[in-house]
Amino acid sequence: DTGVSQNPRHKITKRGQNVTFRCDPISEHNRLYWYRQTLGQGPEFLTYFQNEAQLEKSRLLSDRFSAERPKGSFSTLEIQRTEQGDSAMYLCASSLVRGTSGRLYEQYFGPGTRLTVT
Amino acid sequence: AQSVAQPEDQVNVAEGNPLTVKCTYSVSGNPYLFWYVQYPNRGLQFLLKYITGDNLVKGSYGFEAEFNKSQTSFHLKKPSALVSDSALYFCAVRDMNSGAGSYQLTFGKGTKLSVIP
Numbered sequence: 370d371t372g373v374s375q376n377p378r379h380k381i382t383k384r385g386q387n388v389t390f391r392c393d394p395i396s397e398h399n400r401l402y403w404y405r406q407t408l409g410q411g412p413e414f415l416t417y418f419q420n421e422a423q424l425e426k427s428r429l430l431s432d433r434f435s436a437e438r439p440k441g442s443f444s445t446l447e448i449q450r451t452e453q454g455d456s457a458m459y460l461c462a463s464s465l466v467r468g469t470s471g472r473l474y475e476q477y478f479g480p481g482t483r484l485t486v487t
Numbered sequence: 488a489q490s491v492a493q494p495e496d497q498v499n500v501a502e503g504n505p506l507t508v509k510c511t512y513s514v515s516g517n518p519y520l521f522w523y524v525q526y527p528n529r530g531l532q533f534l535l536k537y538i539t540g541d542n543l544v545k546g547s548y549g550f551e552a553e554f555n556k557s558q559t560s561f562h563l564k565k566p567s568a569l570v571s572d573s574a575l576y577f578c579a580v581r582d583m584n585s586g587a588g589s590y591q592l593t594f595g596k597g598t599k600l601s602v603i604p
Contacts, residue, residue, distance in 0.1 A: 373530070402591055411491075411577050411594025412531070425591070460530060464590065476592065478523070478530035 373479035375461050381485045389447045390482045394463030401444050404460040451486045458483050489514040491578050493595035500568045501603050508563040508598045510578030519581035520561045524574045568602045575599050
């Protein structure tokens with residue numbers, strides 16, 4: 370399977386603990402996005418990378434949230450001092466941005482990491 | 488700011504009947520519109536997109552969508568529904584608040600489609 374993968378699929382943590390999620394995009398994709406999805410809502414954009422550069426991070430929900438993509442391949446999303454309101458599905462997506470190809474705009478999503486904060 | 492509205496939380500349709508899942512949008516400038524489907528415990532799967540060109544867009548699994556600029560709508564359609572089409576459907580628009588080179592999406596709340604055998 371050469372799709373987007375995310376690990377872990379489920380994470381249960383206690384309030385105040387730090388958590389880190391990993392996303393492995395489709396190998397040739399240079400764009401990587403993080404979204405959060407809460408129950409009954411559509412995904413909400415958090416941040417994105419072009420290769421290793423984080424080009425948009427103003428939508429991260431608070432300074433407890435941070436993301437990295439150190440070598441332009443996989444990415445991690447960390448939440449420090451988790452709160453119960455952080456419980457959600459965290460989705461990663463990747464896409465290829467190159468010239469004016471029609472495939473420029475399609476994002477491919479991973480299965481998500483479901484976080485439960487108790 | 489751009490927004491997407493999916494006015495129906497749930498749509499029920501009998502197997503074999505045509506289905507429509509509604510989406511309206513609000514953006515400044517030309518919209519880039521998408522439909523995704525989400526099955527339980529799985530990520531979103533891309534169905535189709537409208538960037539420019541023909542107003543009727545054909546996508547995966549027999550789905551199509553009609554872009555209507557005057558009504559600011561992008562309804563998802565299928566001529567004959569299958570039980571396996573039962574899932575959560577999301578309409579999305581390119582987020583225009585970010586830079587010209589960014590393509591993150593603003594999603595609607597989703598519509599649950601139930602196809603009844």
